[in-house]
Amino acid sequence: MEIEEILDKLLNNEIDKAEAIKEIKGFEDLGFAKIDTNRKERCGQAEVVFCQGKTDQQVIKIINSLRENNPCIIGTRLEKDRYEKIKDYIPNPTYNEAGRILISGEAPSVDSNLKKVPILCAGTADIPVAEEAACICEIMGSPVCRIFDVGVAGLHRLLSFKDKFEDANVIIAVAGMEGALPSVVGGLVKCPVIGVPTSVGYGTNFKGLTTLFAMLNSCANGISVVNIDNGFSAGYIANQINRTNL
Amino acid sequence: MEIEEILDKLLNNEIDKAEAIKEIKGFEDLGFAKIDTNRKERCGQAEVVFCQGKTDQQVIKIINSLRENNPCIIGTRLEKDRYEKIKDYIPNPTYNEAGRILISGEAPSVDSNLKKVPILCAGTADIPVAEEAACICEIMGSPVCRIFDVGVAGLHRLLSFKDKFEDANVIIAVAGMEGALPSVVGGLVKCPVIGVPTSVGYGTNFKGLTTLFAMLNSCANGISVVNIDNGFSAGYIANQINRTNL
Amino acid sequence: MEIEEILDKLLNNEIDKAEAIKEIKGFEDLGFAKIDTNRKERCGQAEVVFCQGKTDQQVIKIINSLRENNPCIIGTRLEKDRYEKIKDYIPNPTYNEAGRILISGEAPSVDSNLKKVPILCAGTADIPVAEEAACICEIMGSPVCRIFDVGVAGLHRLLSFKDKFEDANVIIAVAGMEGALPSVVGGLVKCPVIGVPTSVGYGTNFKGLTTLFAMLNSCANGISVVNIDNGFSAGYIANQINRTNL
Amino acid sequence: MEIEEILDKLLNNEIDKAEAIKEIKGFEDLGFAKIDTNRKERCGQAEVVFCQGKTDQQVIKIINSLRENNPCIIGTRLEKDRYEKIKDYIPNPTYNEAGRILISGEAPSVDSNLKKVPILCAGTADIPVAEEAACICEIMGSPVCRIFDVGVAGLHRLLSFKDKFEDANVIIAVAGMEGALPSVVGGLVKCPVIGVPTSVGYGTNFKGLTTLFAMLNSCANGISVVNIDNGFSAGYIANQINRTNL
Amino acid sequence: MEIEEILDKLLNNEIDKAEAIKEIKGFEDLGFAKIDTNRKERCGQAEVVFCQGKTDQQVIKIINSLRENNPCIIGTRLEKDRYEKIKDYIPNPTYNEAGRILISGEAPSVDSNLKKVPILCAGTADIPVAEEAACICEIMGSPVCRIFDVGVAGLHRLLSFKDKFEDANVIIAVAGMEGALPSVVGGLVKCPVIGVPTSVGYGTNFKGLTTLFAMLNSCANGISVVNIDNGFSAGYIANQINRTNL
Amino acid sequence: MEIEEILDKLLNNEIDKAEAIKEIKGFEDLGFAKIDTNRKERCGQAEVVFCQGKTDQQVIKIINSLRENNPCIIGTRLEKDRYEKIKDYIPNPTYNEAGRILISGEAPSVDSNLKKVPILCAGTADIPVAEEAACICEIMGSPVCRIFDVGVAGLHRLLSFKDKFEDANVIIAVAGMEGALPSVVGGLVKCPVIGVPTSVGYGTNFKGLTTLFAMLNSCANGISVVNIDNGFSAGYIANQINRTNL
Amino acid sequence: MEIEEILDKLLNNEIDKAEAIKEIKGFEDLGFAKIDTNRKERCGQAEVVFCQGKTDQQVIKIINSLRENNPCIIGTRLEKDRYEKIKDYIPNPTYNEAGRILISGEAPSVDSNLKKVPILCAGTADIPVAEEAACICEIMGSPVCRIFDVGVAGLHRLLSFKDKFEDANVIIAVAGMEGALPSVVGGLVKCPVIGVPTSVGYGTNFKGLTTLFAMLNSCANGISVVNIDNGFSAGYIANQINRTNL
């Protein structure tokens, strides 16, 4: 509800003053965490729990609290051994190992009316990040098309899949090393390309920094980037774009 | 045409071998530049000329060559004094000073069926970059809504415009200094946000690098970024997203 | 005593030459360490022992030496397993696990006449640093108010606590990632804000460097910063400010 | 006014709905700038105009707009030649050349009941930044004590002024090069020290970055820092601290 | 002559002791410069004068001294206006403006028995660096083949020239921005590719540093790199490789 | 086959349409990897498998797939313990421990008609990288000459081997620390020198970055560099150069 | 005088209390500068004025004040045009253009009993820094021996001067680019070598940073370094070392 609407309701005695104040707040306070209860209404998606850097107890409490108002909650960056330790305290848990993703509850099924999101990666070592992106897309309802190991050193491999990605609504291009994949892809398509630099490489790769900067300097148009190894973010945005105007 | 289609036509004698080869090439060679004549077909947009770093003669020749097959060509990063020097050698020139953009030919008019793209900037000094984004959006057909000087140090200013940006298809958030604007905006909306770091700041701002990294580390979801001061790229992508599924 | 005062006393035979020399020195020499015996007189606070990088034996000897002239000595950055190993050799030891702080002797109780210092942090993973700041404040006598997990991606959470921090003497704002919290808070209050960047984040966060620079570039006024993860320093300064003019 | 207070007034018909909405907004919109009309109420200080990066016309319009509700407005980082060009369009202008500060209107006089803020700088070349800090302190009402050129290579110079700074509420220590001044000062006093790194130096000084990092790594307690060359911010914060509990 | 050979001659009285010593020295001393008179014998190429950072008088003296023993001397990084000032004091001067190269004396003509060295560049703004490489190749006798503006955003342009570069002995690939050109080329050929990063770009390009690192991280084999904008070095090495085993 | 040749064959019914398409593709798709089956034809060398960052299963599958069309496949950066785990699943495996290189199948024997490639390294700690380069050279057919521990702090050691490297076709110079070896060597020879920076060093060596930059800034001519610790790449390129014009 | 000595004199009435205090202070206060009047007694050398970053008036006043107690004062980093403007206000001025050094008063003549300090530089462009070092050495009494343009790309040049530097007390080695000169020299001598990195270079030289780091990582022993382009400091230290034990 907009402020004006709340004020109207207040003036019309439809809600009382306490309700008006609570409506503006929009979260529940657990002390060490403030559960963002109206995130879904505001952002179209319930809070996603970034598990890295939180203790097991914190993850358990936050997810349980969020589940009170949401049929399905996602936790990211959760290593398998941590999942094993906490799964008994999570309602309806499932786990995607490749994407290191915990799902509590029933994920909505993929919407087959949506276009497939092509998820390309340059090398075999980039697959974990690409998988994180793919899982998030699917959990949020967008079908995907995995096209892995199509780096630019063997250009013909990439080009042979052109029909699979050239009519997409949005493409995710995951790469480490020199990060040239988004540039080459961007020069072949009409839709936006989300570049995901990975920390795959050594020496002057600087854990993905070179790749990131290379992608930001792309000579092709239509390319935006997310943080290094951030498959989650790429998948999240790709799903947003894929649903535009629907 | 796809390769298979070309081969079919070749086998059916619809085209001859020379035509088949030329169709695969898809550019004209001026020596110092290769004019990408099928960019529009491939990418949905004719080649945009990045004028910075090219001589006046090179800009003139490239634009004239591109105009042979395109009703409208855009040149970016062209300072006003350079425009004055070359405009007589450009067909149908107009100039947008705020965005430093040259247009040769008739830009398609804004498509009023499209949603407005909100373009926010944090401070008055960020306006030139925001304007570049806005101009590109408009030239490519997307209407925009300019919301300038709404940085997070006076949060109420931003919040009062929430109704203008919360239902958009995509938002552009331009900011220098600590670059917090996209994070705050991203926490309020359902659509993707394109962060544009600017080189506004001093000391440890490092000409926008701090702002760029801050945006990449946003705690909000749905945020991707483009290169520092790259208003063009943000506008280009925003228009792509804004037309998705139409 | 000022030099002049010492000279007067010397001339008046109130002290002898040896005493005059010792008075200027003001420390005791243990070889591997020089115990700063007049730190409290000079700085208002006895020496705080930074335990990281010192051997267990060194920590034990330094604390015991300091305790000869001080009723309470603090050791920071002491991991729990180290505490377990050395506690039997420390007089009157207590340990704060969250803050990794050792206290030898009786800490002065919190002075209820002082205003509460609000200690805000952006995310759950920032809590350890925030706790270090909070413990130091309390040990030094300033009461605190913990407001955790109020990052800017869910702005309404922060805003709902405004009454708890807007009348403070000084605020500590702890954040990782893009570090926007101090900027937003600084725009809402009259008092100085101490920004504490944390090394929470990944990729281009660079272990807190991005956060640090973002805070230094804040568009809001009244914000100064301390080193990355340096909760101790923030708590120390906050207590200094909180007692100004009393 | 707090939200609750506004709602009460609304319910009691003391204000109407339009007034309630405007009260929450709290700014005036000039298009290229949003004038933050309730900054003073919120932050205790009217908006300060950072002139660098704004056009002359923008500075003139913003200051005139702010003056409608404020008896005195400050503009910082305004070079003298720019001041000469715009002063005729500014109400009641005065200019502080050393601090590059424009004052429109009558600055409140220094409050002699406040303690003096000692402003130390290491070398003669640091004086401009130290002056900016000093001017801001004075304009905001805190008296200052300038102690310039007391770098640590001639320690006796600094020590001879100890009586002038050791009883202060807060100290500003400005330094370039190796930035050791705040560390040495911090070891001598009870109050907080604000370190201001300057871009004075060459080679590996990196325009102040080395100085900044050195200050952040100070072995003394009680030191926080502001951005490189940011005398304004140091002065602003020093005045805030100087008035604490009054 | 090797040391052993000199000793033999000395023992056989073919040379005297003074000659033996001078033969080991191998340079002439002008005070501010030591003319490397046996560079050609040692390295196959007379000393090349790097003009940037030397005064006009120094350039004139060094070239004249070198000319005493060499029919042709090259000066690099000499801007046109400097050339105009010094040309009257240089024997047999000619100037290549595109490559900023001065030639004193008669350059040996191109050796048509050698294979052509393909010199590719990604964009029009990279041409000056590519030209420097091309000029040096030609002056040193290797014919070249210029293929400019074939960046990876329009891949078909590059691919259409494949027959011109795929059978070369060595390829020079000049690029700015994301520097993907050498990777793509390297994946298509058998010979080594010399990557030359240029400082063309902005924002996070860091004057070519991103491009350099991207090239060093190439996923293709056979790629080595030279310093940013160092067309001279690329041309020099390409000519060395082109003559191997001849 | 070139496109034109394929089209001719197609028109002449020598191949059918399916074969024409497959010929253009040139790889086999295993899902997680695209096996580049025509790399050898294109680049003169079958795909080399970079094992670091791939799982054991992935390495096994890729090598077995590549072996279908190649008599010998190389895997690099494979630690000994990993080799022990996978060797039973690799056809005809041998292992070079110093170079961490796996060979599957029969490596072609060294071609004694080729010149030896001198491989110099500055210190004993640089030997592993130098060995990687040497092994690759030998596997690809070029004989080598190892000259280790000839750093510039004992110049006479290097100079005494001059006859072993001064007539080579190409030299590999491996060094850590200040990386001066390629500069000194480059000043003594006619052929190109490939500098390989190693991560040997500490403090400001930054894991080889200082060494890399020093090599890029060499005052000698003829020096190109590869990524830090990249012995593979240096060996690969050296073999390419060594075979030029044969 | 030591404190004890002062106290003795005070007790013996040889000096009064005011004199005792003044003796401890040891400087004169001009407001914007504190003249360090006992620097010569403390450090063996009167204060040297770093002119860069000071106004003309400040330089004039400081030098005149220092001259009251010193027969000769040095100003460094003073460009020639500035010297022309201020020389009429300086007592007994002379100017060394190559070293950009102002001398006020009579410099002590070179002490011929001291050993010569060899000052080597790698290239002609390094001469200005080398000259600054040489001038400072001479002004402070140490004779020097200039050996310029002996970079490691033509090793024989350096080696032919070995007899001129191998018996020195200390050597200054000035170099830009890869900075290998100190390493090679350090491997040939018994005495300490002071490395002076210069900002000569381009691309990845980073204005001397690469050179600095290369020198710090020298594989030779006995090498310490000073800041980039800091010829003054090298000359100052060399003279200190050259006089040790005399």
Next chain:
Amino acid sequence: MEIEEILDKLLNNEIDKAEAIKEIKGFEDLGFAKIDTNRKERCGQAEVVFCQGKTDQQVIKIINSLRENNPCIIGTRLEKDRYEKIKDYIPNPTYNEAGRILISGEAPSVDSNLKKVPILCAGTADIPVAEEAACICEIMGSPVCRIFDVGVAGLHRLLSFKDKFEDANVIIAVAGMEGALPSVVGGLVKCPVIGVPTSVGYGTNFKGLTTLFAMLNSCANGISVVNIDNGFSAGYIANQINRTNL
């Protein structure tokens, strides 16, 4: 012997040609290492073995080879557990644990005619590096004076030792964090100061880089620096300086 001397002897039949050649070589070749047998003659000190990065076998072989011509050989950076493993294969081994130094043979005793070298360090955590410097000094014959834990936050501690360091020939100042110690010491003495930055610190200390840069930017004269944590180098140089003119 100089070349001329060798030639004379050769001509006079005092040595034969083989001896002449060997004399110029001056090392013994073990394959993986070239033993620099005339280092002591050239540099006044036999080769010091940097053990880090070498295998146990390599260390053993190199030391044994060096011992053939030297009564005492030093190995640095050897951890205690490694020493335990290799000591049985080293002739006459002793070990200094604090300095991580292995001595094979009889170290010459300290020369009591030399002045003591004061070795200062700022904090207790800097002691290991300071000890390495002290051990090297002593092994090479210079007596030392350890003054530890005299950082600038408690200035009086440092000042009370002034009589112990102010008449030295050379001072070593070891510090981490902000690295201010050399600046303060340099302002108090006549002799050169060798600054040794340590990697003690956290956050923006960057493992000693901030400390290094701070020392290079010292406002005091007479300060040169060595690499981070490089106590060996500081001790080596201090001993060189301490013996100057003796």
